[in-house]
Amino acid sequence: MLKxxxxxxxxxxxxxxxxxxxxxxxxxxYIMFINxxxxxxxxxxxxxxFLPSGYMLNNLKILLGxxxxxxxxxxxxxxxxxxSTALAVYFSSLTAYAxxxxxxKLRQPFFSFIMCVMMIPAQVTTIGFYQMVYKIxxxxxxxxxxxxxxxxxxMVFFMRQYLQPTLSMExxxxxxxxxxxxxxxxxxxxxxxxxxxxxxxxxxSFVSSxxxxxxxxxxxxxxxxxxxxxxxSLLRGDIYKTEYGxxxxxxAMTVLPLVVVYLILSKYIIAGVxxxxxxG
Amino acid sequence: MRxxxxxxxxxxxxxxxxxxxxxxxxxxxxxxPIIYTVVIGFTDLKGLGMTNFHFLADDPFRNFKTVxxxxxxxxxxxxxxxxxxxxxxxxxxxxxxxxxWFTDKRSKIAGQGFFKVIFYMPNIITAxxxxxxxxxxxxxxMGPVNDILVSLHxxxxxxxxxxxxSIARGIVIFxxxxxxYGYTMITLISGxxxxxxxxxxxxxxxxxxxxxxxxxxxxxxxxxxLLFTLVTSLIGxxxxxxxxxxxxxxxxxxxxxxTNVFIYNQAFSGSYLYNRAAAASMVMLVxxxxxxxxxxxxxxxxxxxxxxxxxxxxxxxxxxxxKEIELIEKAQAAEAEKAVNVVTEQSDAQINEEDAVExxxxxxxx
Numbered sequence: 001m002l003k004x005x006x007x008x009x010x011x012x013x014x015x016x017x018x019x020x021x022x023x024x025x026x027x028x029x030y031i032m033f034i035n036x037x038x039x040x041x042x043x044x045x046x047x048x049x050f051l052p053s054g055y056m057l058n059n060l061k062i063l064l065g066x067x068x069x070x071x072x073x074x075x076x077x078x079x080x081x082x083x084s085t086a087l088a089v090y091f092s093s094l095t096a097y098a099x100x101x102x103x104x105k106l107r108q109p110f111f112s113f114i115m116c117v118m119m120i121p122a123q124v125t126t127i128g129f130y131q132m133v134y135k136i137x138x139x140x141x142x143x144x145x146x147x148x149x150x151x152x153x154x155m156v157f158f159m160r161q162y163l164q165p166t167l168s169m170e171x172x173x174x175x176x177x178x179x180x181x182x183x184x185x186x187x188x189x190x191x192x193x194x195x196x197x198x199x200x201x202x203x204x205s206f207v208s209s210x211x212x213x214x215x216x217x218x219x220x221x222x223x224x225x226x227x228x229x230x231x232x233s234l235l236r237g238d239i240y241k242t243e244y245g246x247x248x249x250x251x252a253m254t255v256l257p258l259v260v261v262y263l264i265l266s267k268y269i270i271a272g273v274x275x276x277x278x279x280g
Numbered sequence: 281m282r283x284x285x286x287x288x289x290x291x292x293x294x295x296x297x298x299x300x301x302x303x304x305x306x307x308x309x310x311x312x313p314i315i316y317t318v319v320i321g322f323t324d325l326k327g328l329g330m331t332n333f334h335f336l337a338d339d340p341f342r343n344f345k346t347v348x349x350x351x352x353x354x355x356x357x358x359x360x361x362x363x364x365x366x367x368x369x370x371x372x373x374x375x376x377x378x379x380x381w382f383t384d385k386r387s388k389i390a391g392q393g394f395f396k397v398i399f400y401m402p403n404i405i406t407a408x409x410x411x412x413x414x415x416x417x418x419x420x421x422m423g424p425v426n427d428i429l430v431s432l433h434x435x436x437x438x439x440x441x442x443x444x445x446s447i448a449r450g451i452v453i454f455x456x457x458x459x460x461y462g463y464t465m466i467t468l469i470s471g472x473x474x475x476x477x478x479x480x481x482x483x484x485x486x487x488x489x490x491x492x493x494x495x496x497x498x499x500x501x502x503x504x505x506l507l508f509t510l511v512t513s514l515i516g517x518x519x520x521x522x523x524x525x526x527x528x529x530x531x532x533x534x535x536x537x538x539t540n541v542f543i544y545n546q547a548f549s550g551s552y553l554y555n556r557a558a559a560a561s562m563v564m565l566v567x568x569x570x571x572x573x574x575x576x577x578x579x580x581x582x583x584x585x586x587x588x589x590x591x592x593x594x595x596x597x598x599x600x601x602x603k604e605i606e607l608i609e610k611a612q613a614a615e616a617e618k619a620v621n622v623v624t625e626q627s628d629a630q631i632n633e634e635d636a637v638e639x640x641x642x643x644x645x646x
Binding site for chain 2: 014018025032107151161233
């Protein structure tokens with residue numbers, strides 16, 4: 001009886017904390033969406049409102065009349081994120097498979113090496129990277145932001161941790177007996193086994209690539225090549241200084257697609273993460 | 281026997297083949313830039329669009345000395361460390377608490393899926409957007425936060441919160457925690473779900489309560505994932521850029537200036553001091569390397585290392601025992617030889633003696 005009461009109290013506490021956290025998570029975005037429909041004068045009078053107003057199109061006109069171009073930002077961000085995620089996921093799986101399935105001499109040193117370079121953040125190499133890319137005249141090429149994803153040590157580490165207990169060598173052996181080539185075995189048998197891990201890693205990779213500001217900011221100087229985060233940083237500039245509604249609308253335009261896609265995929269995201277954990 | 285061995289070797293080479301793309305990309309896009317950055321750190325390379333450089337002949341370490349004595353850099357470094365620590369501690373505690381709650385089979389929290397989705401949401405939103413959004417939320421004279429404060433009569437008239445150094449830093453810390461605790465929670469939950477359910481059942485059967493289960497079953501089993509979270513968060517934290525750069529441009533008065541913002545400002549604005557930025561990058565790389573090295577030493581694969589040591593010891597003791605056995609066998613063989621000699625010499629006498637002893641023995645029993 002006492003235990004039940006304790007249980008109920010704990011449950012109430014858990015729900016209260018969770019609801020508060022949920023409100024804190026949503027509130028800033030709610031304010032943003034509402035304010036994106038209000039005029040600058042309305043916002044100046046009262047910066048918080050619960051109901052939207054009707055100035056969205058007006059705000060949009062002012063917003064697009066200046067340097068902010070969401071379509072270009074989205075296009076470029078999309079190309080970079082899709083490209084780098086595909087490369088990172090595929091080649092990290094391949095490298096992880098090499099580390100798990102084959103007994104080669106340099107396997108352990110190579111893995112230790114990956115563990116070490118995992119620590120190297122992209123940012124500390126940026127000066128050298130920028131100079132290198134500048135020298136070969138590729139500063140405004142999106143490929144320079146995509147190709148480095150082939151070597152993603154963190155993801156290799158994660159994939160290996162997943163594959164190590166999951167992969168049964170018997171399957172690989174029987175495929176060999178059936179005459180499958182090693183590369184085929186990887187593509188046809190191992191990749192499907194890794195699907196849950198790939199889904200999780202792909203989501204994280206896509207998100208971090210989409211949201212990356214530092215490297216694109218350094219490499220891209222041409223306005224036509226700007227990614228979404230660079231576009232967003234324009235909203236902080238002086239040209240939008242007094243246009244409050246406009247700034248909120250610009251921010252909302254970058255958030256809305258992300259939220260929609262996220263809510264559609266959220267089940268898969270959470271389930272994918274959970275699945276990845278069960279197996280690993 | 282020989283054939284089998286050859287076949288194994290022929291598969292082993294695929295390990296090399298499949299690692300080639302990674303290795304090539306790594307050499308081109310990470311190793312070469314790192315070496316290049318190191319080199320630039322020792323040169324006079326500066327100015328927009330410059331690529332030619334000369335090594336500093338008089339004092340090769342001039343850039344490093346300048347950076348390390350630069351008050352802005354020192355300030356940036358301490359800001360970065362403080363802001364990371366103060367965001368990581370509440371973040372991991374909150375994530376652990378939520379993990380314990382959500383994975384507890386006994387309380388069965390409904391709506392978990394919903395909460396996970398909401399908590400994780402800030403993480404997928406572009407950090408650049410969030411920085412500017414918070415800048416607008418804390419706007420002066422009329423931002424939403426000021427609006428709330430005035431409506432609740434906490435302050436009489438709007439205050440410019442963002443010129444206060446501690447508040448500015450506090451907001452950056454809050455944003456970081458707010459963005460990342462959901463991610464950390466999901467990672468930890470996936471780790472807990474990876475623990476075999478039998479262990480939990482066993483703990484329950486043994487009468488462990490919630491807290492005990494969490495401390496003695498859950499935590500030890502997600503050690504690796506905790507380490508992973510710690511290291512990735514540390515590296516992410518030491519490279520904080522988007523939020524401080526766009527929230528207040530490192531201000532007010534360098535209060536939210538991080539090392540990465542410092543490096544960016546040195547290299548890509550003002551007088552384009554690539555050399556000094558490169559030196560600062562290398563200082564950061566060394567710090568990160570040392571810290572992660574220590575972390576790994578403390579936490580990484582302690583069990584695995586212990587296991588390896590145990591196996592080695594077992595091998596050693598096995599060898600030792602084999603040697604001992606060999607020695608004993610030798611000794612026994614020698615003794616046996618001796619004994620045989622003795623026996624053949626004295627056999628007759630011995631037999632007589634034994635008979636005598638037996639007789640004595642039977643007498644004594646009687």
